[in-house]
Amino acid sequence: MNDIFEITEQFSGKRFQCQDGHSVLQAMERQGQRCLPVGCRNGGCGLCKVRVLQGEYRCGPMSSRHVPVAARAAGEVLACRVYPLSDLTIERLAPQGAAANQQQQ
Ligand code: FES
Numbered sequence: 001m002n003d004i005f006e007i008t009e010q011f012s013g014k015r016f017q018c019q020d021g022h023s024v025l026q027a028m029e030r031q032g033q034r035c036l037p038v039g040c041r042n043g044g045c046g047l048c049k050v051r052v053l054q055g056e057y058r059c060g061p062m063s064s065r066h067v068p069v070a071a072r073a074a075g076e077v078l079a080c081r082v083y084p085l086s087d088l089t090i091e092r093l094a095p096q097g098a099a100a101n102q103q104q105q
Contacts, residue, residue: 005084009035010053010091018084023060024050025080036092041080048079055088 003020007027014035018027025048028036039047046066052075059072060081067076076093 005055006087007084008087008089009050010089011035012092018088021083023080024082024084024088024090025078028079036079038080043078043081046078049093050077050079050082050090051075051093052077052082053089053091056085057082057088058085059083 005018005020006015007018007024008015012035014033016028016031016033018024022030025036025038025041028034029038036050037047039045043060043062044066046063049066057077059077060083062078062081067078079090
């Protein structure tokens, strides 16, 4: 499959495309966008935490410390471990320190 999905980050209003099989964070970086904080890129640090507001997706392994089961059920995921299956609307849920760092950039 060569599907390409559109990702909209609600907080910044930024949009970027994500190829099937790529994570949301990977797609954002490939297109030079900076609307989400980037950390380990491996599902472990929690910096790239987002809430999916709309759309279908699948998840790879991610830290339950940063995304407990109940939060995951509410659409909270790590952007480096979420793979779109349709267009997605997301909002960033960066930890406070990361949000402050983003605003300084
Ligand atoms: S960048 Fe560290 S969990 Fe996504």
